[in-house]
Amino acid sequence: MKNDESLVKVRTKSVRKNQIRLSNERRILAAAVKIFAGFGYQGATTRKIAEEAGIPKANLHYYFQTKEQLYRRVLDGIFKDWLAAANTFDECVEPIEALRGYIETKMELSRKRPLESRIWAEEILRGAPLIQHELEVTLSAWLDTRVKRITDWINAGRIDALNPRILMFMIWAVTQHFADFESQIRALNQQQNLSDNQFKEAKQQVTRIILKGIGALD
Amino acid sequence: MKNDESLVKVRTKSVRKNQIRLSNERRILAAAVKIFAGFGYQGATTRKIAEEAGIPKANLHYYFQTKEQLYRRVLDGIFKDWLAAANTFDECVEPIEALRGYIETKMELSRKRPLESRIWAEEILRGAPLIQHELEVTLSAWLDTRVKRITDWINAGRIDALNPRILMFMIWAVTQHFADFESQIRALNQQQNLSDNQFKEAKQQVTRIILKGIGALD
DNA sequence: GTTAATCTTGACCAAACGGTCAAGATTATT
DNA sequence: AATAATCTTGACCGTTTGGTCAAGATTAAC
Numbered sequence: 001m002k003n004d005e006s007l008v009k010v011r012t013k014s015v016r017k018n019q020i021r022l023s024n025e026r027r028i029l030a031a032a033v034k035i036f037a038g039f040g041y042q043g044a045t046t047r048k049i050a051e052e053a054g055i056p057k058a059n060l061h062y063y064f065q066t067k068e069q070l071y072r073r074v075l076d077g078i079f080k081d082w083l084a085a086a087n088t089f090d091e092c093v094e095p096i097e098a099l100r101g102y103i104e105t106k107m108e109l110s111r112k113r114p115l116e117s118r119i120w121a122e123e124i125l126r127g128a129p130l131i132q133h134e135l136e137v138t139l140s141a142w143l144d145t146r147v148k149r150i151t152d153w154i155n156a157g158r159i160d161a162l163n164p165r166i167l168m169f170m171i172w173a174v175t176q177h178f179a180d181f182e183s184q185i186r187a188l189n190q191q192q193n194l195s196d197n198q199f200k201e202a203k204q205q206v207t208r209i210i211l212k213g214i215g216a217l218d
Numbered sequence: 219m220k221n222d223e224s225l226v227k228v229r230t231k232s233v234r235k236n237q238i239r240l241s242n243e244r245r246i247l248a249a250a251v252k253i254f255a256g257f258g259y260q261g262a263t264t265r266k267i268a269e270e271a272g273i274p275k276a277n278l279h280y281y282f283q284t285k286e287q288l289y290r291r292v293l294d295g296i297f298k299d300w301l302a303a304a305n306t307f308d309e310c311v312e313p314i315e316a317l318r319g320y321i322e323t324k325m326e327l328s329r330k331r332p333l334e335s336r337i338w339a340e341e342i343l344r345g346a347p348l349i350q351h352e353l354e355v356t357l358s359a360w361l362d363t364r365v366k367r368i369t370d371w372i373n374a375g376r377i378d379a380l381n382p383r384i385l386m387f388m389i390w391a392v393t394q395h396f397a398d399f400e401s402q403i404r405a406l407n408q409q410q411n412l413s414d415n416q417f418k419e420a421k422q423q424v425t426r427i428i429l430k431g432i433g434a435l436d
Numbered sequence: 437g438t439t440a441a442t443c444t445t446g447a448c449c450a451a452a453c454g455g456t457c458a459a460g461a462t463t464a465t466t
Numbered sequence: 467a468a469t470a471a472t473c474t475t476g477a478c479c480g481t482t483t484g485g486t487c488a489a490g491a492t493t494a495a496c
Contacts, residue, residue: 020443020493040344042261046484056445061485063443118343121398125336125343126258128401135405143406166423169403173395174388180339183346185387187353188361205384213431238463238473264454274475279455281473 025063027053032074037115040122041071068130075123075131078116083142085109095153096216100207103171107203110179117179143168160215167214174206243281245271250292255333258340259289286348293341293349296334301360303327313371314434318425321389325421328397335397361386378433385432392424 031052035044046067050057064070088101110117128135143165150164178185178199186193194202211217249270253262264285268275282288306319328335346353361383368382396403396417404411412420429435 024443038345040258040260040340042258043344045482047482057484058445058447058486059443062445065485067484122258122340122343124399124402125340126261127256128405132401132405135402136409139402140406162423162427163419165406166420167427169395169399169420170392170424170427173391173399177387177391181342181387181391183350184342184353184357187346187350188358188383191354201381202384202387205380206388209380209385209388209431210427211431212433213427213429215430242473263452265452275454276456276475276477277473280475283455285454 021063024055024059028055028060028063028070029073029077032070033115033119036071036074036122037118041126046070072130074119078120079131079134079138081109081113081116082120083138086142086146089146089149095150095158096211098149099171099211099214099216103175103207103210104203106171106175107178107199107206110175110177111199114179114182117176121176121180158216162214167210171210174210178202239281242273242277246273246278246281246288247291247295250288251333251337254289254292254340255336259344264288290348292337296338297349297352297356299327299331299334300338301356304360304364307364307367313368313376314429316367317389317429317432317434321393321425321428322421324389324393325396325417325424328393328395329417332397332400335394339394339398376434380432385428389428392428396420 028049031049032044035049035052038044039048044067046060047057049070050060053060060070064073085105086102088105089098092098092101123129123131146168147164150159150167153159154161154164178194182193189198208217246267249267250262253267253270256262257266262285264278265275267288268278271278278288282291303323304320306323307316310316310319341347341349364386365382368377368385371377372379372382396412400411407416426435
C-alpha cells in the first residue's frame with residue numbers, strides 16, 4: 001500500500017517533470033545530431049550544440065553530463081534505426097522482394113536521415129572506439145541471422161553461390177554512400193543535390209544491378 | 219654565363235639542402251597520414267604528428283607553417299592516387315577488362331592504403347571544405363571522360379542501358395568501403411581483418427556482381 | 437505560504453590547442 | 467676563418483576546450 005502510494009506519487013510527478021526533461025533532451029539530441037554530423041566528434045563543441053539547441057551550455061551539461069554521454073545517446077538512436085531497417089528483409093520470403101525492400105529501405109534512410117548516416121560513418125572511420133562491442137555482439141548476431149536466410153536462397157538455387165557477408169557489405173556500402181558522400185556527388189552533379197527523380201533512378205539502378213548481379217533476375 | 223653559373227650553384231646547394239628538406243617533409247607527411255586517419259582533422263594535433271614523426275613540434279611548423287597547409291599536402295597526394303587509379307580503365311578497350319581492372323585497382327588501393335582512403339572519406343563527410351573546388355573542376359572533368367566511354371559501350375550494346383555516373387558511384391562506394399569501414403568488417407569477422415584469401419574472394423565477388431549486374435557477363 | 441525538488445544560468449577553471457620566437461646548432465660558400 | 471643560409475629547439479602566448487559551481491528561478495505538494 002505505502003509502496004503503491006509513493007509509486008503513484010513518483011509517477012505523477014515524473015510524468016510532468018519528464019515532459020520538461022524529455023522535451024529538452026529531444027532538443028539537445030536534435031542539435032547534437034546536426035553538429036556531430038557537420039563537424040565530427042572532435043570538431044563538435046558543447047558550445048555549438050547548446051547554441052544550436054538555443055540553451056546555455058551549462059544547461060546542456062545539466063541534462064548530459066559529458067560530451068561523450070551525449071554522443072553515445074546519439075549513436076544508440078542511430079543503431080536502432082540501422083537494425084530496424086531490416087524489417088522488410090525479414091518479412092519477405094522471396095529473395096527478390098526481401099533484398100529489393102531492404103535496399104529500398106536503406107536508400108530511403110540515406111535520403112531522409114543523411115546526418116545520422118554520416119555520424120555512424122565517422123564513428124566507424126575512427127575505428128568504432130565507442131561501439132566496437134555493440135558491433136561485435138549485437139550487429140554480429142543480427143548479421144548471422146540474415147546470412148542464414150541468404151544461404152538458404154543459395155542452397156535452393158534462387159540466387160548465385162556467393163558469400164552472403166560480402167553481399168551485405170556491398171549493399172551497405174552502396175546505399176550509405178549516397179548519404180556519406182553526398183557532398184562529392186553534389187560536386188559532380190553541377191553543384192546540385194540529386195533531385196527526387198535522380199535519386200529514384202539511382203535507387204532503381206542500384207537495386208537492378210545488385211539483383212541481376214547475384215542471379216536473382218532473369 | 220653569370221646566370222648559368224649562379225643557376226648551377228643554386229642547384230648544387232638545392233640538391234643537398236633539399237635532401238634534408240625532402241627527407242623531413244616525407245617523415246612529417248607519413249606521420250600526418252597516420253594521425254589524420256586515426257583521429258580526423260580536428261582530432262589530429264600538431265603535437266601528435268610531430269611526436270609520431272619523432273621531431274619537436276616547432277620543427278614541424280618550420281616545414282609546414284600551419285596544420286591546414288600540412289593537411290592540404292596530404293589531401294593532394296591522395297587525390298593524385300585517386301586519379302591515377304584509372305589508368306587501367308583507360309588502357310583497356312573492352313568494357314569487361316576496363317571495369318575489372320579499375321575495380322581491381324581500387325580494391326588494391328583500399329587494401330594497401332586504407333589510411334589515405336579514410337582521410338579522403340572524412341574530408342567528404344565534412345562537406346569537402348578544402349577540396350570542393352578540386353572536385354567540381356578536376357574530378358568532374360575526370361568523370362566526364364569515363365562517362366563518355368561507358369556511354370559508348372551502352373550504345374554499342376556491350377552493357378545494359380544505365381546511368382554511367384551512378385555506376386561509378388557504386389564502384390567507388392563498394393571498393394572504398396573495405397578501407398573506410400574496415401573496423402566494422404573486422405568486428406563482423408571474429409575481430410580479425412580480412413585475410414588475403416578473404417579479400418581476394420571479396421574482390422572477385424564484387425567484380426562479378428557488378429559486371430554481371432550491368433549485363434557485361436552473360 | 438512554506439518546503440523541497442528540479443531546472444536555469446553567468447562566471448569561472450585547468451588543460452590543451454595552434455602557432456610564434458629568439459637563440460643556438462649545422463651546413464655550405466668564400 | 468669568416469660569413470651566410472638553413473635547420474633545430476625549449477619556452478612561451480592568446481584562445482578555446484569540456485566541464486564545474488553556486489546562486490537564483492520555477493514548479494509541485496502540503
